[in-house]
Amino acid sequence: MELPTACTLCPRACGADRAAGQTGYCGAGDTLLAARAALHHWEEPCLAGDPETGPGSGTVFFSHCALRCGYCQNWPISQGGVGRPVSTERLAEIFLGLQEKGAKNLDLVTATQWLPWVLPALDAARARGLALPVVYNTGGYETVGTVQRLAPYVDVWLTDWKYADPALAERLSAAADYPAVCEAALRQMLIQTGAPVYDADGFLQKGVLVRVLVLPGHADDAVAVLERLAALRRQTGVPLLLSLMRQFTPFYRAAELGLGRRVTSYEYRKAVDAAVRLGLCDGYTQEKSSAREEYTPPFDFEGL
Numbered sequence: 688m689e690l691p692t693a694c695t696l697c698p699r700a701c702g703a704d705r706a707a708g709q710t711g712y713c714g715a716g717d718t719l720l721a722a723r724a725a726l727h728h729w730e731e732p733c734l735a736g737d738p739e740t741g742p743g744s745g746t747v748f749f750s751h752c753a754l755r756c757g758y759c760q761n762w763p764i765s766q767g768g769v770g771r772p773v774s775t776e777r778l779a780e781i782f783l784g785l786q787e788k789g790a791k792n793l794d795l796v797t798a799t800q801w802l803p804w805v806l807p808a809l810d811a812a813r814a815r816g817l818a819l820p821v822v823y824n825t826g827g828y829e830t831v832g833t834v835q836r837l838a839p840y841v842d843v844w845l846t847d848w849k850y851a852d853p854a855l856a857e858r859l860s861a862a863a864d865y866p867a868v869c870e871a872a873l874r875q876m877l878i879q880t881g882a883p884v885y886d887a888d889g890f891l892q893k894g895v896l897v898r899v900l901v902l903p904g905h906a907d908d909a910v911a912v913l914e915r916l917a918a919l920r921r922q923t924g925v926p927l928l929l930s931l932m933r934q935f936t937p938f939y940r941a942a943e944l945g946l947g948r949r950v951t952s953y954e955y956r957k958a959v960d961a962a963v964r965l966g967l968c969d970g971y972t973q974e975k976s977s978a979r980e981e982y983t984p985p986f987d988f989e990g991l
């Protein structure tokens with residue numbers, strides 16, 4: 688995959704001449720940057736196992752992001768410029784190293800802006816014995832074309848569906864098209880990936896896991912997302928897993944965006960009740976104690 692001269696890797700389609708060193712809306716230019724590659728124990732149990740005793744996912748946190756949400760828990764790397772250059776060859780070695788450390792899968796966090804490096808690195812690592820399922824961990828703001836391009840590479844889509852309301856998507860992520868874009872991408876993920884498949888130990892090998900994060904003051908929007916998710920499942924006929932999250936912690940510019948508190952039990956219960964009513968019962972909910980800062984690991988360049 689060539690470095691784009693007019694980038695359209697993500698729905699921003701900002702047209703940056705990445706090959707000439709121009710940086711795009713996402714902040715990515717002509718050198719891949721990443722912030723951490725290590726075993727990560729905080730993904731859902733079907734990916735990482737038990738947080739205390741499980742094997743963990745082999746998680747690579749890439750720098751920059753096309754969505755740039757104002758409340759991002761990974762804001763130092765998504766928008767703060769933290770990252771270290773990594774070559775394609777080194778990335779392939781990192782992938783293989785995570786497999787050797789016992790990871791249950793390779794978990795690529797926000798990789799789309801770096802696909803011209805990531806895809807050849809996956810090819811090279813596979814040629815040298817990488818056999819782990821590849822988990823594509825995304826904010827859900829993907830083009831259908833990019834999802835299709837990833838079909839030979841991605842086994843598990845771990846995708847957010849952040850908003851149903853275009854005005855909310857515009858206010859928090861400057862992306863009024865997010866609801867429509869996310870829905871189209873998710874439809875493609877479901878069609879090309881199919882129903883969840885597990886190994887003998889219950890680890891997910893294939894499928895789509897959708898994360899819906901309940902935001903303070905916006906439980907009704909989470910319910911609207913769940914309604915659209917249930918409709919999509921009906922239309923495609925493809926089962927999916929839901930991870931209904933209450934771990935929101937006010938990071939970055941959250942307070943100035945009106946998100947300066949955690950989610951109440953009442954708000955979260957409203958979303959859980961909707962998921963049950965809609966038959967979205969396969970997956971995960973979170974305890975109140977999940978609203979902690981440990982979900983964000985140190986971006987200290989470990990494993991790079």
Ligand code: SF4
Pocket residue numbers: 694695696697698699700701702703710711712713714715753799800
């Ligand atoms: S990935 Fe980055 S550079 Fe490419 S279109 Fe999206 S925002 Fe622009």
